[in-house]
Amino acid sequence: MKKLILPLVLLSGVAVGQTKLRPEIDQKAAALEAKVIEWRRDIHQNPELGNAETRTAKKVADHLRYLGIEVQENVAVTGVVGILRGGKPGPTVALRADMDALPVTERVDLPFKSTVTTTYNGQETGVMHACGHDTHVAILMGVAEVLASMKDDLQGTVKFLFQPAEEGIYQEGVTSWGAKQMVEEGVMKDVDAVFGLHIGSQMEVGKIGYRSGPALAGVDNLEITVHGTQAHGASPWSGVDPIVTSAQIVNGLQTIISRNVNITAAPAIVTVGAIHGGIRHNIIPEKVEMIGTIRTFGDEQQALVHKRITEIATNIAESAGAKADVNIEKLYPATVNDPTLTELMGPTILAAAGDGNVITNPLITGAEDFSFFQREKPGLFISLGGMKKGGDPTKTPSHHTPDFYIDEGGFVLGMRVMSYFVVDYMGMKK
Numbered sequence: 001m002k003k004l005i006l007p008l009v010l011l012s013g014v015a016v017g018q019t020k021l022r023p024e025i026d027q028k029a030a031a032l033e034a035k036v037i038e039w040r041r042d043i044h045q046n047p048e049l050g051n052a053e054t055r056t057a058k059k060v061a062d063h064l065r066y067l068g069i070e071v072q073e074n075v076a077v078t079g080v081v082g083i084l085r086g087g088k089p090g091p092t093v094a095l096r097a098d099m100d101a102l103p104v105t106e107r108v109d110l111p112f113k114s115t116v117t118t119t120y121n122g123q124e125t126g127v128m129h130a131c132g133h134d135t136h137v138a139i140l141m142g143v144a145e146v147l148a149s150m151k152d153d154l155q156g157t158v159k160f161l162f163q164p165a166e167e168g169i170y171q172e173g174v175t176s177w178g179a180k181q182m183v184e185e186g187v188m189k190d191v192d193a194v195f196g197l198h199i200g201s202q203m204e205v206g207k208i209g210y211r212s213g214p215a216l217a218g219v220d221n222l223e224i225t226v227h228g229t230q231a232h233g234a235s236p237w238s239g240v241d242p243i244v245t246s247a248q249i250v251n252g253l254q255t256i257i258s259r260n261v262n263i264t265a266a267p268a269i270v271t272v273g274a275i276h277g278g279i280r281h282n283i284i285p286e287k288v289e290m291i292g293t294i295r296t297f298g299d300e301q302q303a304l305v306h307k308r309i310t311e312i313a314t315n316i317a318e319s320a321g322a323k324a325d326v327n328i329e330k331l332y333p334a335t336v337n338d339p340t341l342t343e344l345m346g347p348t349i350l351a352a353a354g355d356g357n358v359i360t361n362p363l364i365t366g367a368e369d370f371s372f373f374q375r376e377k378p379g380l381f382i383s384l385g386g387m388k389k390g391g392d393p394t395k396t397p398s399h400h401t402p403d404f405y406i407d408e409g410g411f412v413l414g415m416r417v418m419s420y421f422v423v424d425y426m427g428m429k430k
Ligand SMILES: [Zn+2]
Pocket: 131, 167, 399, 400
């Protein structure tokens, strides 16, 4: 009996017309690897903090212009938007890369190690691409080159979003994020779908991870001030002790996760990270201040957790004769991968990474401002392996640390999957 060999395009579940560009993408991405690595090393050596990415933005804008892509600069302070109009009509697909570095002093001994320093919140510090955003910029510059070279075949428009300040700006009471501001400036209005990736220092090169629905947590800052009545430490009955009250509140808050949140649907976190109150052994202070972080995986859960924090803190305080002021500042919403888009792109991810290389990500309690784009239009955010093959993730330095290190072997896969997203989506939606 003759062995039946099905062409790969049929197995992948995507019609032939959309996949015909894949071999060309593969070949062009591979040919660009050395250039992407060079760009990445240059950006790594010249890291810039949020909303100060002027050198990086210029490098990006010059490259896009060189490719014949329409460029908008100074979007959301230092962001760059590139518009590549394909030869045929179709949807607008946005691809995002964040450009900012962190106030971390690099300890990795690399020929292109960062020696940049700055003053941050009054402290001298190094500046380092300790979250790998340098790799995101270089990969997306490569994708722009791949797609620009096949412009006539593209059935729609590609919008490149090089965003500033993903890690956020926290200065003099101002908090802002690049993605939020880009959305406010209207970048998502004409977009049909948005894709982004994050390199992972603890995921092997060659792998891609993702999950449908909530993927990364939403994050909010918590501040509670407990007002009591000051008294001598030897006669507590003459005052209202905000320290004892605060201790009860901290314990009470932990029951939100164990008693109120449906943990079979999604976990949540309430962490009190600092408590300040008192000055001496024998003085019961007037007030105690606590700060903390809240992580949730959706608007409904977030509303519940906020409500319970307020109820628990104010009612425990009231029962003690004290008063609690609760202040919750919403930072990023949860990163939620649109289930329909995610399902549609499953075969695309598999085709790019290959059998055995696609991972279902666990829920991640870290946060990403890519969520602001996803609140406007369906979006998919994936993880790309950046740990050397055979590495032990438990022994590999995590993001935001001085020893953070990325193996450059995964960049071609990053370019391929982002380019596949564009041509496959355009093929499906034309
Ligand atoms: Zn980060």
